[in-house]
Amino acid sequence: MRVVATTTDPVRLSFLKALLTDAGIECIVLDAHISAIEGGIGAFPRRLAVVPDDEARARAVLLEAGEATV
Numbered sequence: 001m002r003v004v005a006t007t008t009d010p011v012r013l014s015f016l017k018a019l020l021t022d023a024g025i026e027c028i029v030l031d032a033h034i035s036a037i038e039g040g041i042g043a044f045p046r047r048l049a050v051v052p053d054d055e056a057r058a059r060a061v062l063l064e065a066g067e068a069t070v
Contacts, residue, residue, distance in 0.1 A: 001028070001049040004058045005067070008045045016048055016067060023061045025054045 004027075005016050013029065020027045030047040050058045062068075 001030070002052050002055040003030070003047045003049050004055060004062060005048040006045045007048075010046070013046050013048060016062060019061055019065050019067070020048070020050065020058055023057070025050055025058050025061065027058070 004020075005013075007013050007016070017027055017029065027048055027050045030049055031044055032046055034044045
């Protein structure tokens with residue numbers, strides 16, 4: 001898996017995930033459980049990851065939407 005975005009903002013994460021899903025790119029959220037347990041203090045960001053074959057396309061989709069990536 002390749003991380004294409006990192007954020008502590010659950011709304012932004014949802015938006016980024018929707019962008020990739022709409023583009024036909026499967027993605028998963030890493031660190032969601034630890035981020036939820038830490039109580040929202042922002043110590044553990046969530047990571048959005050895709051398979052290596054989709055990384056370039058995923059980054060292009062996020063860049064086109066004006067979203068900076070890792």
